[in-house]
Amino acid sequence: MDAQHPELKLPAAPAVVQETQTAHKDKLRARRWKEGALGYLFLAPCLVLFTIFLFYPLVKSVYLSFHLTDPRGEVAAFVGLENYINLAASGQMWNSLKVTLLFALYTVPAGIVLGLIMAGLTHAKLKGMKIFQFIFSVPLALSVSTASVIWVMLFHPSMGMFNYFLSKIGAGPIQWLTDPSWALISISLMTVWMQSGFNYIVLLSGIQGVPEDIVESAKIDGAGPIRTFVQIVFPLLTPTVFFLSVVSIIHAFQSFGQIHLMTKGGPAGSTEVFVYSIYKEAFINYQFGTGSALALTLFAIIMILTFIQFAVLEKKVHYQ
Amino acid sequence: MSMRKSLNKAVIYGILAVLAALMMYPLIFTFMSVFMTAPEMNQYPPKLFPSSLYLGGLQSVLELIPLDRFVINSFVMSGIIMIGQVITAAMAAYAFSYIQFPGKNAWFAIFLSTMMIPWEVTIIPNYLTIKSWGWMDSYQGLTVPFLASAFGVFLLRQFFLQLPKELFEAAKIDGCGHIRHFITIVLPLARPGLASLGVYVFLTNWNMYLWPLLITNSVEMRTVQIGISMLQFEEYTAWNIVLCGVALVLLPSLLLLVFGLRQLARGITAGAVKG
Numbered sequence: 306m307d308a309q310h311p312e313l314k315l316p317a318a319p320a321v322v323q324e325t326q327t328a329h330k331d332k333l334r335a336r337r338w339k340e341g342a343l344g345y346l347f348l349a350p351c352l353v354l355f356t357i358f359l360f361y362p363l364v365k366s367v368y369l370s371f372h373l374t375d376p377r378g379e380v381a382a383f384v385g386l387e388n389y390i391n392l393a394a395s396g397q398m399w400n401s402l403k404v405t406l407l408f409a410l411y412t413v414p415a416g417i418v419l420g421l422i423m424a425g426l427t428h429a430k431l432k433g434m435k436i437f438q439f440i441f442s443v444p445l446a447l448s449v450s451t452a453s454v455i456w457v458m459l460f461h462p463s464m465g466m467f468n469y470f471l472s473k474i475g476a477g478p479i480q481w482l483t484d485p486s487w488a489l490i491s492i493s494l495m496t497v498w499m500q501s502g503f504n505y506i507v508l509l510s511g512i513q514g515v516p517e518d519i520v521e522s523a524k525i526d527g528a529g530p531i532r533t534f535v536q537i538v539f540p541l542l543t544p545t546v547f548f549l550s551v552v553s554i555i556h557a558f559q560s561f562g563q564i565h566l567m568t569k570g571g572p573a574g575s576t577e578v579f580v581y582s583i584y585k586e587a588f589i590n591y592q593f594g595t596g597s598a599l600a601l602t603l604f605a606i607i608m609i610l611t612f613i614q615f616a617v618l619e620k621k622v623h624y625q
Numbered sequence: 626m627s628m629r630k631s632l633n634k635a636v637i638y639g640i641l642a643v644l645a646a647l648m649m650y651p652l653i654f655t656f657m658s659v660f661m662t663a664p665e666m667n668q669y670p671p672k673l674f675p676s677s678l679y680l681g682g683l684q685s686v687l688e689l690i691p692l693d694r695f696v697i698n699s700f701v702m703s704g705i706i707m708i709g710q711v712i713t714a715a716m717a718a719y720a721f722s723y724i725q726f727p728g729k730n731a732w733f734a735i736f737l738s739t740m741m742i743p744w745e746v747t748i749i750p751n752y753l754t755i756k757s758w759g760w761m762d763s764y765q766g767l768t769v770p771f772l773a774s775a776f777g778v779f780l781l782r783q784f785f786l787q788l789p790k791e792l793f794e795a796a797k798i799d800g801c802g803h804i805r806h807f808i809t810i811v812l813p814l815a816r817p818g819l820a821s822l823g824v825y826v827f828l829t830n831w832n833m834y835l836w837p838l839l840i841t842n843s844v845e846m847r848t849v850q851i852g853i854s855m856l857q858f859e860e861y862t863a864w865n866i867v868l869c870g871v872a873l874v875l876l877p878s879l880l881l882l883v884f885g886l887r888q889l890a891r892g893i894t895a896g897a898v899k900g
Contacts, residue, residue: 340803344720347719358747358773361750431634446878446879447832448834451874455654455655464864506894
């Protein structure tokens with residue numbers, strides 16, 4: 306071809322260069338477009354599911370909370386902020402808020418201290434620690450229903466093991482789950498036990514992340530194991546403890562199963578935590594409007610609490 | 626000095642033994658009760674150990690409730706959710722770590738923020754959605770809302786970002802596209818991460834309580850967690866039978882713990898955890 310039309314080649318050359326340049330640009334754009342499309346393709350399953358089961362429900366909750374509904378969940382009437390106003394005026398919401406705060410107070414510090422003790426002791430370089438590490442992780446296998454069923458039996462007023470052991474040391478029987486002043490404490494005991502595996506694993510991995518040489522040099526300086534732990538290890542562990550306290554408080558505010566299974570919020574509302582109120586409102590009384598208002602209130606409370614923790618507590622956290 | 630050291634050791638072992646006994650007691654009680662007969666269980670003072678390896682309780686619980694059916698339901702439910710979450714999370718994590726697309730950072734921030742939405746806020750609308758689709762008492766109703774999780778995306782993204790970059794560069798020069806790179810290089814290399822997510826997701830959903838409670842009404846669709854808690858409320862059920870049920874339900878989770886503790890621990894410590 307070149308030999309047949311030698312005169313055509315020279316003047317045409319710049320145009321060809323330009324053409325290949327635009328072709329190259331087009332190709333690049335096409336490739337970028339393809340890459341972008343591929344990105345969204347990979348994201349698509351998550352995006353679709355999140356839209357249907359997270360974003361839409363969030364909007365729907367807000368919508369429902371401004372309405373009254375019939376038992377099928379159909380909106381019956383627009384009531385504006387009335388659901389919220391009624392909740393704030395009723396003693397029930399304040400009671401469940403109080404119960405939930407108490408529940409968090411009983412379970413979170415106790416759970417963290419217990420986890421610290423177990424993690425601190427099993428981190429010692431001694432024989433057989435693997436066995437103890439496994440034992441303390443076992444509660445991870447528990448579900449809220451298996452744990453609750455077991456403890457309902459342990460708590461039984463006449464046949465339960467706890468009152469039997471108490472009678473052995475001469476203490477009177479306790480109405481664990483039916484005495485309003487004990488019920489929440491009993492559920493907290495069970496909850497601390499149930500969550501101990503999780504706390505333990507988190508704290509143990511935190512301790513394992515503390516640099517060995519720092520601990521060793523403290524020991525060489527003559528610090529005993531307890532002093533080493535309190536003065537050297539714990540400050541380095543504060544990010545983990547902080548993380549755990551944030552997660553535990555959120556967990557405490559979201560507890561439901563053990564209350565549903567052990568006391569149904571009773572006796573006399575003494576264990577009616579926030580999520581149980583939501584459940585009762587929405588799925589027993591079929592008031593999806595007020596139920597949604599309660600759920601959004603809880604969402605706001607959790608957000609505020611988490612924010613406060615980050616604003617106040619995090620300043621005391623020692624990041625390396 | 627060595628006196629003090631061995632004293633220290635003894636104290637540590639002592640505290641650990643007491644703690645271990647206290648923590649294990651409720652489970653020991655459960656597994657002891659499995660081998661007790663109903664009269665043995667009702668004795669006062671309560672017996673700590675069974676007098677023989679009685680297996681009648683296990684038999685009775687299987688006759689009383691369709692536990693095998695519950696176990697199958699729980700397995701199918703947890704299995705579908707596990708596979709689904711691993712797939713959707715791996716795909717999204719791949720997009721976030723290897724693909725350049727417009728709006729990447731914004732989407733990542735949005736994904737991050739979904740972890741802040743607590744399930745109580747979504748459960749009422751989701752219940753109404755599933756109900757309106759006629760998905761009550763079905764596997765799709767039990768599983769579909771849980772097939773994607775932001776937590777899984779983050780966990781796997783961490784793993785993917787730690788893979789050596791040179792591998793991808795070399796593959797690119799060989800003309801390997803994203804899909805092939807994802808399937809033949811990234812997924813096999815990220816197996817420990819996929820296993821961590823899988824074990825974690827399986828166990829959480831095996832233990833799920835509120836959603837199956839709301840979504841299932843028929844006995845055939847009940848999961849173990851609901852089935853076992855219903856047993857408690859059957860008034861005339863003997864305790865040993867209930868605890869036999871509990872033990873049978875606990876067994877798979879305990880086995881999973883024995884073989885997958887390391888993966889599980891990695892999943893838990895990877896960051897925030899949704900309960």
